[in-house]
Amino acid sequence: MSDYKSIVGKGVKFVSSNLDNDQAEGQIWYNSTDGKFRDAILTEAWSSGGALITAKARYTTGGVGTQTAALAVGGYSTTVVTDTEEYNGSGWAVGGVLGAARYGIYTAGTQTAGLAAAGKTSTAVTNVEEYNGSSWSEVTNNSTARFLGSSCGTQTAGLIYGGYDGSTNVNNTEEYDGTNWTNGGNLNTSRNTGFSFGTQTAGVIAGGGPGSGNTDATEHYNGSAWTTVNSMGTARRSGAASIASPQSSGLAFGGFTSDEVTTTEKYDGTTWTAGPAMGTGRYGLGGAGDSSGSALAFGGQDNSSTTFSVTEEFNTSVTVVTAAVFAAGGNANAARRQIGFTGNSPQNDIMGFGGFGPAGFYNNSETYNGTSWSEGN
Secondary structure, three states: OOOHHHHHOOOOEEEOOOOOOHHHEOOEEEEOOOOEEEEEEEEEEEEEOOOOOOOOEOOOOEEEEEOOEEEEEOOEOOOEOOOEEEEOOOOEEEOOOOOOOOEOOEEEEEOOEEEEEOOEOOOEOOOEEEEOOOOEEEOOOOOOOOEOOEEEEOOOOEEEEOOEOOOOEOOOEEEEOOOOEEEOOOOOOOOEOOEEEEEOOEEEEEOOEOOOOOOOOEEEEOOOOEEEEOOOOOOOEOOEEOOOOOOOOEEEEOOEOOOEOOOEEEEOOOOEEEOOOOOOOOEOOEEEEEEOOEEEEEOOEOOOOOEOOOEEEEEEEEEEEEOOOOOOOOOOOOOOEOOEEOOOOOOOOEEEEOOEEOOEEOOOEEEEOOOOEEEOO
16 A cells, blocks of 8 residues: 555655655645644746846857846947846946956856956956955966866965866866866866856866767866766756755756756756756856855856846745645535535625436535535525
């Protein structure tokens, strides 16, 4: 005989307060405080946020931080820009300008402690700058001039990897300690414009362009070496990710296959699963966010080279509901079938009329007050 545990894989929990996270979705538990069975519904969706001040893209606009405290760094509007814009959860404001205009930039950190490395002006560069919440300052250059790569981490523990040096894709990794750069382990698949998030000792790269096409390959970094793990569902490049997410809970969105896409995928550290589509398909966009349940997508372009100022926010919410049950009500006065009822009536104001029973056809009516039936006309 099948039971709940054998079907779902978990028993019914007995708790004194409701479960309220995404792990509760699909579970049933008994709340001993209110004496009711409960379950949860997980809702995920993209919604519109405040538009960028300046539409920008050119393959990648650098993203830093979280959904409510993000930076959009550099990029390309009608030319390469030095722009920095700051997002507060509802709108963008002008921030400090970069010392070196560039796009395809490697970014990491937070809104008040950001890192911008390498990128492209007219050629690939090694410029590195740090942001203090209001202005950028030049610091030690990284080793390899490149752009369109991947990055993650913080201002004092940053990681940049992959990319394009102007003639070929590169697979090398560089680690930043807040002062100096050192070489790390090489990627297994050389590529540009991959999706990235995580930390210096637990980084992720997924997708990207290993050549003229796209890859779905995913790799993990452990602080010294990269390991190939489960692939993404859709091979694509030049999208964005929730860059401040841990290795175990990230989101990848947008990008390019043979055209711009709205595709979103969630990562739990092992497996990629499909998420809700973005409202605007685009590539070369920037991304921010600190988990697979909270992300920000901004800027980008389409296949006709139209650049966007569009911002979208990804949110997850868990709604706790009371399991529905039927309870016995009052019996009608006469047993009968094929009875007519008033439509769209509330439960405490129903009329039943006519029908057929042991005594033949009925022409009388009965009304229900939510508890019992009484004779009508």
